[in-house]
Amino acid sequence: MPSNGWVERGDARRGRSAGRWGDVARRRQTLLTINNLQVSVEFGLPLDSPFASIVKIQPSGRDGIVRLKPAVSTDEALEWLKSEAVSTWGLEMSPEIEQQLQPTAQAMALLSALDIPEDVEPLLL
Amino acid sequence: MTSSHGCSESGRQTSSPARAERRMDGKMTDSLWPGGSTVTEIADSVAKGEVTATELAEAVIHRIETLDPIVQAFSQFDAGRLREEAAQLDREAEQGQLRGPLHGVPVSIKEWFDVEGFPTILRGPNAEPARSDSTLVARLRASGALIAGKTIVPLGEEPPPTRNPWNTDHTAGGSSSGSAASVSARMVPMSLGEQTGGSNLRPASFCGLAGLKPTYGLLSRKGMFPGFWSRDHPGLIGLTSADMALVLSAIAGYDPKDPTTIEAPPPASDLPAMSSTPRIGIIRNFFPDLTSESMLASVEEAKDRLAASGAEVVDVQLPEEFGAVWDAGTFLAAEFVTHRSAGWAEAGSAVTVADLGTGTPAINTASRRATELVPATYYLQARRIRSYLIGAITEQFHDLGLDAFMLAVSPTTAPEGFETTGNPILLVPWSFLGFPAATVNAGLSSDRLPVGIQLVRPQRQDRDLLAVTQWCENSLGVLPPPPLVTEPR
Numbered sequence: 001m002p003s004n005g006w007v008e009r010g011d012a013r014r015g016r017s018a019g020r021w022g023d024v025a026r027r028r029q030t031l032l033t034i035n036n037l038q039v040s041v042e043f044g045l046p047l048d049s050p051f052a053s054i055v056k057i058q059p060s061g062r063d064g065i066v067r068l069k070p071a072v073s074t075d076e077a078l079e080w081l082k083s084e085a086v087s088t089w090g091l092e093m094s095p096e097i098e099q100q101l102q103p104t105a106q107a108m109a110l111l112s113a114l115d116i117p118e119d120v121e122p123l124l125l
Numbered sequence: 126m127t128s129s130h131g132c133s134e135s136g137r138q139t140s141s142p143a144r145a146e147r148r149m150d151g152k153m154t155d156s157l158w159p160g161g162s163t164v165t166e167i168a169d170s171v172a173k174g175e176v177t178a179t180e181l182a183e184a185v186i187h188r189i190e191t192l193d194p195i196v197q198a199f200s201q202f203d204a205g206r207l208r209e210e211a212a213q214l215d216r217e218a219e220q221g222q223l224r225g226p227l228h229g230v231p232v233s234i235k236e237w238f239d240v241e242g243f244p245t246i247l248r249g250p251n252a253e254p255a256r257s258d259s260t261l262v263a264r265l266r267a268s269g270a271l272i273a274g275k276t277i278v279p280l281g282e283e284p285p286p287t288r289n290p291w292n293t294d295h296t297a298g299g300s301s302s303g304s305a306a307s308v309s310a311r312m313v314p315m316s317l318g319e320q321t322g323g324s325n326l327r328p329a330s331f332c333g334l335a336g337l338k339p340t341y342g343l344l345s346r347k348g349m350f351p352g353f354w355s356r357d358h359p360g361l362i363g364l365t366s367a368d369m370a371l372v373l374s375a376i377a378g379y380d381p382k383d384p385t386t387i388e389a390p391p392p393a394s395d396l397p398a399m400s401s402t403p404r405i406g407i408i409r410n411f412f413p414d415l416t417s418e419s420m421l422a423s424v425e426e427a428k429d430r431l432a433a434s435g436a437e438v439v440d441v442q443l444p445e446e447f448g449a450v451w452d453a454g455t456f457l458a459a460e461f462v463t464h465r466s467a468g469w470a471e472a473g474s475a476v477t478v479a480d481l482g483t484g485t486p487a488i489n490t491a492s493r494r495a496t497e498l499v500p501a502t503y504y505l506q507a508r509r510i511r512s513y514l515i516g517a518i519t520e521q522f523h524d525l526g527l528d529a530f531m532l533a534v535s536p537t538t539a540p541e542g543f544e545t546t547g548n549p550i551l552l553v554p555w556s557f558l559g560f561p562a563a564t565v566n567a568g569l570s571s572d573r574l575p576v577g578i579q580l581v582r583p584q585r586q587d588r589d590l591l592a593v594t595q596w597c598e599n600s601l602g603v604l605p606p607p608p609l610v611t612e613p614r
Contacts, residue, residue, distance in 0.1 A: 066500060068506055089476040091476060096478045101492070104455065104495040104498075111456070112506075116506075122508030122512060123508065123515070
């Protein structure tokens with residue numbers, strides 16, 4: 001089981017799910033749950049392709065929502081970070097890890113709440 | 126290769142005892158070096174044929190042998206190579222060929238920069254000697270500088286062991302502590318440092334020196350070990366603002382090998398005289414809450430002295446949005462994580478709780494590694510906040526007719542011990558915004574440790590900033606060398 005939570009098959013690695021094959025019809029199916037990890041299969045079916053292309057391993061209880069706008073709360077951001085820590089790093093969640101993630105969640109909430117004029121672009125130099 | 130602590134070659138004493146009184150005209154009073162005390166004085170003496178690079182190299186070797194076992198500023202030093210390079214500079218001078226404005230001036234280099242022939246230790250315990258110089262080291266050499274050695278930055282982000290020459294029980298700061306200590310202990314008159322958060326100005330301040338973190342992109346990062354790409358600033362640590370201006374003019378400018386460098390001529394080497402006394406805006410929000418009472422009192426005292434010299438000091442409130450600067454800076458840690466990922470993968474170890482420890486102590490406790498989990502939109506939002514604040518603060522600065530913002534460099538003076546290198550929280554915003562920031566010494570605290578004030582201007586106003594810091598130096602005076610240097614050994 002890969003630690004980054006993704007298994008890719010077929011042409012997905014080369015981005016075909018949004019490329020030559022056009023739009024992708026997705027369907028998720030839960031297969032089993034092991035140690036807080038809910039193993040789901042998300043089939044990305046290119047409309048003009050006969051084979052499934054993407055399998056994603058989904059942490060259980062991953063109902064944390066994260067977005068930039070509308071503003072995310074610290075709790076929402078923390079839930080997101082916790083679920084990502086499990087799926088990305090394969091960590092067992094603990095109070096210590098949650099404590100380490102809390103400041104990042106707070107920073108996410110602050111950035112999310114800040115309104116910046118629409119025409120401001122990120123200067124990358 | 127010879128370590129500074131194991132160097133067996135003996136140098137000869139070329140210095141005379143220092144006079145330790147504090148001068149109020151911005152000039153140094155100690156004559157620890159042949160030919161003068163500052164870069165400007167030494168370079169002038171070499172150009173006039175009053176002192177040779179070899180004499181200067183022997184002074185460096187003597188000081189390092191005498192003081193570095195105590196101070197622990199240098200990580201790599203080769204006396205034989207230093208003598209050879211000095212001899213070559215002397216041969217060129219004898220033929221009437223001075224390489225540039227720094228001919229014969231000794232300069233130390235922070236470990237982060239590649240120096241041909243020395244391993245860049247941060248690249249790993251088995252790093253091979255660098256095959257070429259980083260751009261800035263190459264430009265220093267082309268200007269005639271004598272590369273004295275490399276200053277300590279421990280592998281693995283451990284606090285450096287470097288002692289503060291003003292009190293060896295205290296840290297010299299970090300992570301350019303070796304650079305600052307090498308100048309403070311008068312082992313060299315100038316050092317090339319680096320600041321990602323507060324690592325150039327903090328040690329400069331803790332060691333009673335002048336320091337400059339220039340505008341982002343003014344100094345090339347080619348050949349410099351990366352931290353946060355968009356916050357990494359090569360910097361200078363020296364004795365006076367005039368020295369900063371001279372060295373900056375020699376090494377600044379566009380580098381095709383670093384696409385983030387500014388396509389503009391380097392600032393002139395001489396500082397413009399201020400047409401009037403400066404108007405300085407002392408920042409009254411955000412920063413005071415992060416600063417100790419004793420440091421605030423020191424800043425107020427410096428403010429009063431500047432005002433007594435004729436400066437107009439006004440209170441400034443930064444816009445409310447400025448408060449996001451620390452949290453926004455957190456997300457740029459994704460750059461650090463991106464760069465380090467290959468090394469972590471090679472090491473093959475799984476992420477543990479320990480890896481999530483505080484990434485930038487005392488700024489906030491947000492884990493650098495946690496940025497690996499954050500959607501890219503947050504990184505881009507942080508960059509947008511940077512863009513917005515650059516515009517807002519620049520506009521406010523000019524609307525108020527200021528010559529510089531003023532605040533403390535650090536919440537406290539140099540902490541005792543070596544578990545921490547001090548707090549960069551007052552410096553990080555300017556690293557995030559890429560604004561030039563400089564430190565000027567404002568005397569000693571009651572416990573005889575240097576106190577620094579920080580002066581800041583908007584981007585690309587480095588020379589004007591140094592003109593202000595020079596005015597402040599003339600008003601506040603310049604510290605003599607620390608007792609470690611002047612007391613007989």
